[in-house]
Amino acid sequence: MTTARFTVPKQRLAQLLKVPGGLPVAEAVAAAQANLAVLKPQCIGELDQLLAAAEKIFAGLGATYDEAGVGALYEAAVRGIGLGDVCGAGSVDVALHSLCELLDHLQTHQRYDREAVGVHLRAWKLLISTELPPEGAQAVLAGLNKVSALYSAPKTDEA
Amino acid sequence: MGLDPTSRARFNLKDASVLLLDATPLGMSILVQIVTGLGAKSLHRCIDGETARAAVEGNQIDLAIVDSMAPSGEGYDFVEWMRRDAGEPNCYTPVLMTTSHTPRSQISRARDCGANIIIKKPFPPITVLERIIWSSKEGRKFLFSDTYVGPDRRFRNVGPPKNQKGRRREDFTATPLPQAKASGDAGDNAADIEAGVDLDGN
Numbered sequence: 001m002t003t004a005r006f007t008v009p010k011q012r013l014a015q016l017l018k019v020p021g022g023l024p025v026a027e028a029v030a031a032a033q034a035n036l037a038v039l040k041p042q043c044i045g046e047l048d049q050l051l052a053a054a055e056k057i058f059a060g061l062g063a064t065y066d067e068a069g070v071g072a073l074y075e076a077a078v079r080g081i082g083l084g085d086v087c088g089a090g091s092v093d094v095a096l097h098s099l100c101e102l103l104d105h106l107q108t109h110q111r112y113d114r115e116a117v118g119v120h121l122r123a124w125k126l127l128i129s130t131e132l133p134p135e136g137a138q139a140v141l142a143g144l145n146k147v148s149a150l151y152s153a154p155k156t157d158e159a
Numbered sequence: 160m161g162l163d164p165t166s167r168a169r170f171n172l173k174d175a176s177v178l179l180l181d182a183t184p185l186g187m188s189i190l191v192q193i194v195t196g197l198g199a200k201s202l203h204r205c206i207d208g209e210t211a212r213a214a215v216e217g218n219q220i221d222l223a224i225v226d227s228m229a230p231s232g233e234g235y236d237f238v239e240w241m242r243r244d245a246g247e248p249n250c251y252t253p254v255l256m257t258t259s260h261t262p263r264s265q266i267s268r269a270r271d272c273g274a275n276i277i278i279k280k281p282f283p284p285i286t287v288l289e290r291i292i293w294s295s296k297e298g299r300k301f302l303f304s305d306t307y308v309g310p311d312r313r314f315r316n317v318g319p320p321k322n323q324k325g326r327r328r329e330d331f332t333a334t335p336l337p338q339a340k341a342s343g344d345a346g347d348n349a350a351d352i353e354a355g356v357d358l359d360g361n
Contacts, residue, residue: 004304006311009251013175013221013295022171023198025288029164032196032284039188046185071230074262078229079183081259085281086189093281100260108263 036086043083044128047092050080051124058121065112073117074103084127091137092127095120098144105151116147162289170292172198172222178214180205180234181226181257190224190257193284197291208237215245220252222291225274227258232265235272242273242308250308251301253294257282273309 023031054076061069077099084092099120106112123140126132132140177199181187187204194202203218205211214220223241227234238254256274269277275294278286300311319325 002305004302006300006302008298009248009301011251011253011295011297012219012248013253013291014297016175016221017170017172017292017295019171019174022169022173025162025166025168025170025285026164028170028197029284029288032193032287035192035196036189036284039185039192042185042188074230078259079186082189082280082282083185085283090281097260104260104262 040087043087047080047083047087047089047128050076051121051128054121054124058117061112061114061117063112063114065106065110067107067110070103070107070112074100074107077103080124089127089137091141092124094141095123095127095144098148099124101148102151116150119147120144162285162292164285170198170288172291173200175199175221176201176203176218178203178205178211178220178223178225178252180208180211180223180228180237182206182228182233183226186226190226193287194224196284197288208233208240211237212240212245215241215249220249222295223252223254224287225254225256227256227261227265227269227277229259229265230262232268235265235268238272238274239308253291255287255290255294270312271307273307275310 054073057069057072057076061073077096081093081096081100084090084094084096099117102113102116102120106117123144126140127137172194177194179187179190179194179202181190187206191202191204199222203211203214203220205214211225215223223238225234225238234256238256241252241254242250244250254274256269256272256277257280258269258277259280261269261277276290278290302309302311
């Protein structure tokens with residue numbers, strides 16, 4: 001039989017947050033946002049590096065499932081999530097999340113779909129481009145959604 | 160959670176001891192820039208579980224923001240250790256878990272590690288602040304059991320699952336939510352934020 005014990009701990013953080021002084025929400029959020037803007041060049045550079053690494057791994061993969069290769073691609077993609085938003089290219093984060101979902105699906109089922117992975121990498125490259133207009137980014141993401149939809153519905157033969 | 164980013168309500172993180180755990184330098188920089196912007200001064204920056212455990216063993220931590228560190232999921236292991244083995248008061252410290260992507264194989268680890276809340280990247284500063292305030296709310300039960308140690312994950316007492324007989328004493332006093340709201344998580348409850356800290360702007 002499982003035993004459970006409840007307690008209601010005091011949270012020092014709750015008391016600290018109420019200490020007089022501090023910052024107004026608006027001021028603090030603006031300061032944090034300004035702090036993040038400083039990181040924009042680094043985030044762009046890191047996304048470029050991760051893309052280059054991912055493209056190199058992809059080029060070395062064959063047509064069949066390669067556990068180490070797909071895992072390495074996942075590591076490159078997952079490290080980039082969150083950086084796009086900081087450098088004003090939030091659509092990159094969406095594309096990278098979609099790529100991670102795809103790679104996770106492929107790892108789970110030990111399958112490989114070179115075309116679907118390639119589409120995501122090309123989208124990543126396009127979305128990093130500062131010259132891509134917002135409607136262009138939306139069109140790219142809509143294309144990725146179609147690819148992702150192929151993997152979102154469970155297939156009966158995999159049940 | 161409904162915190163107005165233009166609010167003049169005040170909060171104070173200046174004296175809070177904040178642990179940050181992220182293995183990537185840029186991920187850490189993003190966390191640092193956000194929490195220092197929100198007013199935190201005392202930071203413990205940790206790049207792996209080992210340094211994070213040392214920080215917890217040597218300091219009282221008021222808030223921990225921990226990356227799951229996919230694909231290894233080392234962040235989940237750290238939070239589980241903190242809940243089970245760090246001892247009081249740090250075992251009760253509010254933990255915000257950040258994640259880029261959660262692989263299917265790690266969903267149960269994420270759910271069961273004992274974090275107060277999980278934040279998906281990218282997260283704007285207002286989201287981090289909302290979650291900090293929400294996680295610090297007093298009066299929330301903390302559970303110790305064989306299989307789980309952490310804050311009570313039942314945010315609302317809506318009774319037992321449909322067509323099942325309740326086993327808990329609280330089930331008899333449960334007030335089921337309207338159907339439209341039943342699927343909402345704790346993040347929808349702005350009242351929780353208001354109860355956690357006075358943010359009425361006075």
